[in-house]
Amino acid sequence: MTEWETIIGLEIHAQLSTESKIFCGCSTRFGDEPNANTCPVCLGLPGALPVLNKRAVELGARAALALGLHINNCSIFARKNYFYPDLPKGYQISQYDQPFSANGELEFMTAERDHAGHPIDWHPKRIRITRLHLEEDAGKNVHEGLPDVDRFSYIDLNRAGTPLAEIVTEPEFRSSWEAYDYVNHVRRALQWVGASEADMEKGNLRCEANVSVRRKGDPKFGTKVELKNLNSVRFMQRAIEYEITRQVAVLESGGRLVQETRLWDERAMETRVMRSKEEAHDYRYFPEPDLPPLTVSNDFIEEVRSNMPELPDARRKRFMDQYGLSFADASQLTSERSLADYYELAAESSGNPKAAANWIRSELLRELESAEITAAASPVTPQNLGVLIRLIDEEKISGKQGKEVLVDMFSTGETPDQIITKKGLVQVSDSSEIDRLIDDVMTANKGQLEQYRSGKEALFGFFVGQVLKASKGKANPKVVNDRLREKLKAQ
Ligand SMILES: [Zn+2]
Numbered sequence: 377m378t379e380w381e382t383i384i385g386l387e388i389h390a391q392l393s394t395e396s397k398i399f400c401g402c403s404t405r406f407g408d409e410p411n412a413n414t415c416p417v418c419l420g421l422p423g424a425l426p427v428l429n430k431r432a433v434e435l436g437a438r439a440a441l442a443l444g445l446h447i448n449n450c451s452i453f454a455r456k457n458y459f460y461p462d463l464p465k466g467y468q469i470s471q472y473d474q475p476f477s478a479n480g481e482l483e484f485m486t487a488e489r490d491h492a493g494h495p496i497d498w499h500p501k502r503i504r505i506t507r508l509h510l511e512e513d514a515g516k517n518v519h520e521g522l523p524d525v526d527r528f529s530y531i532d533l534n535r536a537g538t539p540l541a542e543i544v545t546e547p548e549f550r551s552s553w554e555a556y557d558y559v560n561h562v563r564r565a566l567q568w569v570g571a572s573e574a575d576m577e578k579g580n581l582r583c584e585a586n587v588s589v590r591r592k593g594d595p596k597f598g599t600k601v602e603l604k605n606l607n608s609v610r611f612m613q614r615a616i617e618y619e620i621t622r623q624v625a626v627l628e629s630g631g632r633l634v635q636e637t638r639l640w641d642e643r644a645m646e647t648r649v650m651r652s653k654e655e656a657h658d659y660r661y662f663p664e665p666d667l668p669p670l671t672v673s674n675d676f677i678e679e680v681r682s683n684m685p686e687l688p689d690a691r692r693k694r695f696m697d698q699y700g701l702s703f704a705d706a707s708q709l710t711s712e713r714s715l716a717d718y719y720e721l722a723a724e725s726s727g728n729p730k731a732a733a734n735w736i737r738s739e740l741l742r743e744l745e746s747a748e749i750t751a752a753a754s755p756v757t758p759q760n761l762g763v764l765i766r767l768i769d770e771e772k773i774s775g776k777q778g779k780e781v782l783v784d785m786f787s788t789g790e791t792p793d794q795i796i797t798k799k800g801l802v803q804v805s806d807s808s809e810i811d812r813l814i815d816d817v818m819t820a821n822k823g824q825l826e827q828y829r830s831g832k833e834a835l836f837g838f839f840v841g842q843v844l845k846a847s848k849g850k851a852n853p854k855v856v857n858d859r860l861r862e863k864l865k866a867q
Contacts, residue, residue, distance in 0.1 A: 564712070584603060599634065
């Protein structure tokens with residue numbers, strides 16, 4: 377079998393989180409009445425003039441800086457001409473040969489996955505970013521939910537003129553998981569600095585992948601296929617994987633690939649031809665005559681930078697250095713900014729950063745996920761989680777009781793002390809009280825005691841269980857263990 381190599385390049389369109397559009401004052405609010413948020417500028421009426429929204433430039437700068445990219449002091453808006461019903465002007469204002477940011481490089485962590493989907497061996501990968509530029513979005517054709525949709529197309533221009541950052545990479549990804557990890561990296565970075573909500577399901581982050589394969593060692597690229605309709609990062613990964621298999625199968629059976637655009641069909645789990653190779657587009661780009669060149673000073677860039685929070689990768693590294701967390705722990709806790717903030721407060725208030733990480737990763741995240749909220753909205757404050765961890769560390773309650781208390785704290789919003797008092801949960805660590813329980817258990821289980829003493833040591837766990845049960849779960853398991861070892865061997 378020939379060894380094949382996969383070549384993937386990615387384009388991401390991220391909607392910048394401004395309140396108004398990029399070249400007019402219309403609202404960017406989602407879900408309003410169709411065409412409610414329009415004006416002569418975004419409707420493309422003759423004579424209307426665009427005015428650049430400064431906030432879009434600030435958020436574009438945040439996006440670039442969050443990805444470690446250089447910002448050009450001067451960039452040029454250009455008209456990209458094409459005809460489509462949802463593009464009222466007949467051109468889109470974008471950037472062409474002088475983009476906002478170009479020739480960048482970005483490092484992210486990636487890993488292949490085993491059959492169960494678990495990452496194997498995280499390692500850093502560098503990827504070149506061809507460009508990040510600013511542009512306006514088009515409107516939307518509507519083919520559903522309106523009268524006579526079989527005869528008419530409807531157009532909603534609320535989205536026309538929404539600011540986008542388009543981020544294009546060089547074709548340097550070699551597997552679907554690299555692409556997956558990269559998109560997640562970009563998404564988190566944009567959310568982290570507030571540049572974009574970057575939610576693929578809401579459509580404010582859109583992604584396209586160019587995929588081709590070639591025999592290992594072949595210097596030439598194979599025929600590339602463009603994948604669209606990738607509505608989540610996971611769908612994108614599956615679509616790329618499917619496409620690699622399909623392309624290799626075609627080539628190995630002696631067939632030829634055609635350059636085309638394919639859509640991912642999640643239900644059928646396959647890619648489908650959307651359109652075959654079009655004429656190479658001639659967009660007839662030229663500088664937008666109604667907008668001056670966009671100049672951003674170094675002072676402006678530094679001001680944006682100084683208002684940014686500590687970036688996720690730096691924070692992950694600090695969590696590992698400062699709190700002794702593993703890469704996996706630190707990665708999960710920096711997967712989202714409010715979670716990282718939450719963790720730091722809990723680590724501080726518990727005085728036990730490692731335990732705080734464990735409690736958040738196992739117990740708290742499960743509650744947050746089932747309630748579908750982020751750490752910022754958690755009914756358990758990080759301070760109260762810290763108090764709970766202290767109570768366990770001081771052996772006032774057991775770890776098992778702690779889990780019950782946390783579930784209660786989550787549903788009631790009460791403090792650990794309130795719940796412990798209410799439920800009468802106090803851990804018994806007094807050894808004379810525990811000895812008494814052990815004596816009772818030994819008397820009630822003479823047969824097992826004899827077997828244990830004649831060498832069947834596996835019964836130790838049985839005795840621990842019996843004593844804990846007799847204490848109604850209140851006995852300190854550590855003291856029970858110590859005392860049992862002592863008393864079971866005594867003749
Ligand atoms: Zn408008």
